Amino acid sequence: MAAPAAELTKTNVLVGAITRPPRSLWKDAWWQFRRHRLAMVALGTFIFLVLFTLVGPLLYHTKIDVIDFTLSLKGPSADHLLGTDDLGRDLLARAMFGGRISIAVGLTSVFLAITLGTTIGAAAGFFNRMDNPLMRLTDLFLSLPVLPLLLVIIYLFRDSLRAAFGPELGIFLMIVGVIGVLNWMPVARLVRASFLSLKQKEFVEAARSVGARDRRIIVRHILPNAMSPILVAATIGVGGAILTESTLSFLGLGFPSDVPTWGRILYDARNYLDIAPHWAIFPGLFIFLTVLSINFIGDGLRDALDPRKTS
Numbered sequence: 001m002a003a004p005a006a007e008l009t010k011t012n013v014l015v016g017a018i019t020r021p022p023r024s025l026w027k028d029a030w031w032q033f034r035r036h037r038l039a040m041v042a043l044g045t046f047i048f049l050v051l052f053t054l055v056g057p058l059l060y061h062t063k064i065d066v067i068d069f070t071l072s073l074k075g076p077s078a079d080h081l082l083g084t085d086d087l088g089r090d091l092l093a094r095a096m097f098g099g100r101i102s103i104a105v106g107l108t109s110v111f112l113a114i115t116l117g118t119t120i121g122a123a124a125g126f127f128n129r130m131d132n133p134l135m136r137l138t139d140l141f142l143s144l145p146v147l148p149l150l151l152v153i154i155y156l157f158r159d160s161l162r163a164a165f166g167p168e169l170g171i172f173l174m175i176v177g178v179i180g181v182l183n184w185m186p187v188a189r190l191v192r193a194s195f196l197s198l199k200q201k202e203f204v205e206a207a208r209s210v211g212a213r214d215r216r217i218i219v220r221h222i223l224p225n226a227m228s229p230i231l232v233a234a235t236i237g238v239g240g241a242i243l244t245e246s247t248l249s250f251l252g253l254g255f256p257s258d259v260p261t262w263g264r265i266l267y268d269a270r271n272y273l274d275i276a277p278h279w280a281i282f283p284g285l286f287i288f289l290t291v292l293s294i295n296f297i298g299d300g301l302r303d304a305l306d307p308r309k310t311s
Contacts, residue, residue, distance in 0.1 A: 032304035039300020042293035049290055053099035062093040064260060073276040083278040085268065094260040095283055101261045103290065105175055106242040112180025113241075114234050117187025122218055122226075124188065125195025135192070138185045146182050150244070153178050154253050171255050175248060179241050187233045194226035228305035235298030239291035246287055262287050 068088035161170035248254035249263030269279035
């Protein structure tokens, strides 16, 4: 007697699931990430913004420093898609150029913070004798008021760094360095917690039994399994770093006036909000979309790398 069609279909599904080769960790994470619709939309938005800042100036040939007082504070038009500022400079060209710097500050400073936090957290979680002093150092940095300290450091050292490296590179290095040094602590705590849990696992004991040294165990065995919280912290940190740079530029302590970061454009537009709102709306919108998209990407990565949600 022939088996019912429903039972045959169920059997085929089970056989296919058994014989299908297992996905790797990163393929499985990407499969899970694609199921997060907001994260996919956010990823597309962020890629568009990056291309807007990198490829846009190659297609839109208007210079950022061309002054034309006859076009002062003009709204969006066919010739100037985002309008002009008080000197008649094209805001679209300036937003494209400034976006490069704002995004570069976010990525570079977070890379520094992730490197410091991962190194300190791994050392604290793996070596018991280093745990207490490194965590007390972390608590000390956590107790510091970040924004006031940031303002004081920039106010005291910006002139000397400008003289040493130039007005643009000096400010860039200072902002990146200060943001990175003052934001590694949450990463260090996450990595420490992961290392404390992972170093007790069987695969670590197996590595020790075959003579693997501590450095190899950390780099080849534990760190790859602790990448989930690191990646999530990195994506969230990029948005925070971009907001911090925008805040500094808005307060007049960031890049000089001839370097139009998104925050600096907002700072220059503060006195014209009533007669030229477009001057502040568009850079503010770019900051909003960048930070929001990065946060949603981080949310998608958190779900994709959560072992409880894999399937």
